Amino acid sequence: MIRGKTVFKCDNCGHKFIGIDAELGATVLTAPVKCPKCGSYHTYPPSFFGLNKSIYKKIWEGMDRAE
Numbered sequence: 001m002i003r004g005k006t007v008f009k010c011d012n013c014g015h016k017f018i019g020i021d022a023e024l025g026a027t028v029l030t031a032p033v034k035c036p037k038c039g040s041y042h043t044y045p046p047s048f049f050g051l052n053k054s055i056y057k058k059i060w061e062g063m064d065r066a067e
């Protein structure tokens with residue numbers, strides 16, 4: 001489900017960009033989107049930074065395995 005747009009930050013290169021805010025599964029989390037600068041999927045909404053970055057690390061690990 002798409003909720004609108006939000007700011008993402010790339011954990012790989014530090015680039016900040018606007019992306020589509022889509023629900024990850026049936027959770028309140030925002031699904032990571034591809035960084036337009038470096039192509040990494042290791043992105044997250046900075047509003048979750050600190051609180052949920054450990055959760056995003058697990059998501060990224062799952063995405064890396066799926067590639």
Ligand SMILES: [Zn+2]
Pocket residue numbers: 010011012013014015035036037038039040
């Ligand atoms: Zn990047």
